[in-house]
Amino acid sequence: MIGTLLALFWSFCKIGFTSFGGMSMIPLINSEMVSHGWMNAMEVTDIVAIAEMTPGPLGLNCATFAGIRVAGILGALSANLGVLAPTFTICAAAAVFFEKFKNGAVLTHIMVLVRPVCIGLIWGVIVTLARTNYIAGGAIQPDSVIIGLLCAYLVVGRGWSVPKVIGVAAVLGIVLCPAV
């Protein structure tokens, strides 16, 4: 049991350290699960589908799904801690470093350029998500576009809070989206 938990932790550690979020994790998740005999390729496809459709970051969702199947709740915990290992080590070190030097001339000047880069990256995310969320199979999805425009009005124009807008979108999804 302890051996399995450690193996899960170590597998997801590797997945966490070598990926920078999102889809980049999938190939390694696939090889780690299959090589340990924890899952077959078909089940890995299932994980990705399920991790995609439920709220939460892909890496953590895969960790919970695989962990529970292999070793129950404790398995899920070890796998989650594995994915978070880079956060608690590298990112924690970066936080100390950043807070210490952020008022120095060099870092201040670096951030002057990194901030617009970051804004550009967020615009990139919006474009990428818009492509997958409003277009399916090469055709624009009118129901999604209508929900998107209405939510844009609520959140940009009226300044609604995020959970409220998500709630409205969920209800509109039931009302407007065609049965799948």
Add this chain to the structure above:
Amino acid sequence: MKEKLKTALGLYAYFFRIGWFIFGGGWNIVAQIQKDFVEKQNKLTGQELLDIVSVGRSMPGTMIGNVAYLFGYHQCGAAGGVLAVLGIITPPMIILSVVTVFYRAVRDNPYVARVLNGVRAAVCPIILAAVLKLQKTSSPLPRPVFWAVVGAACVASFAFDISSVLIVAAGVLMGLIYHLMKRRAGT
């Protein structure tokens, strides 16, 4: 010490609350932090949020875990960071545990698919609202230069599919050049 513990526990509670709504790779959480802490409570400036996102996005691991840690650390040190991360991962763990058990029923339920379709359509406007506010944060760069950098980073990420780590690294490099120019100019 007691005050710090209270803030750290408050961070756990806050991230636990918003952890139920992580969509679009966690970018809507960035929007939520922008709204709650930059706009309403003034506990964070837009610039500080951009710094947190830039650092979090360029570190390995999940972006949202990194952002939660950096934000928690900024608010009240390492304890804040750890509790913020634990707070944000609890809801996805609960949801996924339930979903894993009822996997087939959830996957084949038409209402689940429709709700998720609707929510996915809302993610873009939510992130849009945040970025519209964030890009108003003051910058010493001349406006045309600022927008050129924004445009270049955006095109590099979605049109050329360049990893965001490399794009941020390019930003760091430009920042170093900017620093040398400033030093030569003696300011």
